[in-house]
Amino acid sequence: MKMLNEMFPSYNIQANVNLGDYTNTRVGGPADWCFWPKTQQELQQVVHFANETDLPITVLGNASNLVITDDGRQGVVIFLTDMHQIEVFKKNSITAEAGAWIIEVAQVAYDYSLTGLEWAAGIPGSIGGAVFMNAGAYGGQIDQVLQSVDVITPVGEIKTYSAAELAFGYRHSLVQETGDVIIRATFTMQPGKRSEIGEKMADFNTRRAQKQPLEFPSCGSVFKRPTGYFAGKLIMDSGLQGYQIGGAQVSTKHAGFIVNRGQATGSDYVQLIKHVQDVVYEKFSVNLETEVRVLGRK
Ligand SMILES: Cc1cc2nc3c(=O)[nH]c(=O)nc-3n(C[C@H](O)[C@H](O)[C@H](O)COP(=O)(O)OP(=O)(O)OC[C@H]3O[C@@H](n4cnc5c(N)ncnc54)[C@H](O)[C@@H]3O)c2cc1C
Incomplete structure (x- = not known):
C-alpha cells in the first residue's frame, strides 16, 4: 500500500514529526505523520483516504488545550493552522x-x-x-x-x-x-x-496577564471547575502550589495551571496531573476532572 506522502505528493505532509515543537506546553513525542492542509479539498481527500485505510487521524488547532505524551501519536496529526480565512x-x-x-x-x-x-x-x-x-x-x-x-x-x-x-x-x-x-x-x-x-x-487581557503564568509554556487551566468549587483554590489549599515533578510545575501564580519550567516531558505532566488529583481527593473528597485532553499513542 502507498504511504500517505506518496498518495498526496504535492501536499504538506511530513513523517515522524516531534509534536513537542508544536504544542503550547512544548511537550509531546513523535507523530507518524503530520499534515498541514491548505484547502478544504486537501483536507477532505486525506480524511477520506484515512477512513478507507483505517489510518487514525487527530485534528489539532493551536495545540493549546492538550498534553501529548512522550510516545507521541499514531496515524496522521492534521494541523489546521494554514486554513485561517x-x-x-x-x-x-x-x-x-x-x-x-x-x-x-x-x-x-x-x-x-x-x-x-x-x-x-x-x-x-x-x-x-x-x-x-x-x-x-x-x-x-x-x-x-x-x-x-x-x-x-x-x-x-x-x-x-x-x-x-x-x-x-x-x-x-x-x-x-x-x-x-x-x-x-x-x-x-x-x-x-x-x-x-x-x-x-483590554481589561480582560490585563486581568489574564495579572493572574495567569503567561511567561511559561502551559495548556491553560488543566482541570474543569468542579460544581461548587474552584479547581485552583482546591489545589492551592492542598499546599500544591509550586509542587514540581521533573520540569512540570503547579504554577505559583495560578494553581489551576501546570507550567513547563524548561525541560518538562509528557510523563512529568501526566504524573503531576495524577498527583494533584490524588491529593485534592484525599483532602477534600473532590474529583478533579481534566479539561485538557491527554493524547498518546493508544
Ligand atoms: C494561557 C492559556 C489560557 C487559556 N485560557 C482559556 C480560557 O480562558 N478559556 C478557555 O476555554 N480555554 C482557555 N485556554 C485553552 C485553549 O486555548 C482553548 O480551549 C482553545 O479554544 C483550544 O484551541 P486549540 O486550537 O489550541 O485546540 P487544540 O488544543 O489544538 O485542540 C483541543 C481539542 O480540540 C480538538 N480540535 C481542535 N481543532 C479541531 C477541529 N478543527 N475539528 C475537530 N476537533 C478539533 C482537538 O482534537 C483536541 O481534542 C487557555 C490556554 C492557555 C495556554
Whole structure:
C-alpha cells in the first residue's frame, strides 16, 4: 500500500514529526505523520483516504488545550493552522475557518464594532479548538454567538450543524463524540460601541496577564471547575502550589495551571496531573476532572 506522502505528493505532509515543537506546553513525542492542509479539498481527500485505510487521524488547532505524551501519536496529526480565512457578511456575521486564531476573530469583531467575543481576546487557540471545547471566559462562551459549524464527517462528507444541534455544555460539544473535523464556524453578533468593546478586551487581557503564568509554556487551566468549587483554590489549599515533578510545575501564580519550567516531558505532566488529583481527593473528597485532553499513542 502507498504511504500517505506518496498518495498526496504535492501536499504538506511530513513523517515522524516531534509534536513537542508544536504544542503550547512544548511537550509531546513523535507523530507518524503530520499534515498541514491548505484547502478544504486537501483536507477532505486525506480524511477520506484515512477512513478507507483505517489510518487514525487527530485534528489539532493551536495545540493549546492538550498534553501529548512522550510516545507521541499514531496515524496522521492534521494541523489546521494554514486554513485561517476570516470573512464578514451583512455587517453582523463572521465566518472563520477552523485554523483562524480566536484572538484574530475577536479583533475582526472589534474592527466591525460587533459585540460578543470580547472574552476571547486573550485565548491562544483556534476556532476549531474553541468550538470543540466550547471555550469561554469572563461569563462569555463560544456557543453564545455561534450560528453554525461546517464539518467533514469521519467518512469524508461535508455537513452543517446549527449551534443548537451541537449540544453545548460546560467545555463540551457534540463534536467530542462524533469525530467530525470542524472546517469553519459562522457567528452572528450584535452591533456594539467600538470603544466599549475595545475597553472590555483590554481589561480582560490585563486581568489574564495579572493572574495567569503567561511567561511559561502551559495548556491553560488543566482541570474543569468542579460544581461548587474552584479547581485552583482546591489545589492551592492542598499546599500544591509550586509542587514540581521533573520540569512540570503547579504554577505559583495560578494553581489551576501546570507550567513547563524548561525541560518538562509528557510523563512529568501526566504524573503531576495524577498527583494533584490524588491529593485534592484525599483532602477534600473532590474529583478533579481534566479539561485538557491527554493524547498518546493508544
Ligand atoms: C494561557 C492559556 C489560557 C487559556 N485560557 C482559556 C480560557 O480562558 N478559556 C478557555 O476555554 N480555554 C482557555 N485556554 C485553552 C485553549 O486555548 C482553548 O480551549 C482553545 O479554544 C483550544 O484551541 P486549540 O486550537 O489550541 O485546540 P487544540 O488544543 O489544538 O485542540 C483541543 C481539542 O480540540 C480538538 N480540535 C481542535 N481543532 C479541531 C477541529 N478543527 N475539528 C475537530 N476537533 C478539533 C482537538 O482534537 C483536541 O481534542 C487557555 C490556554 C492557555 C495556554
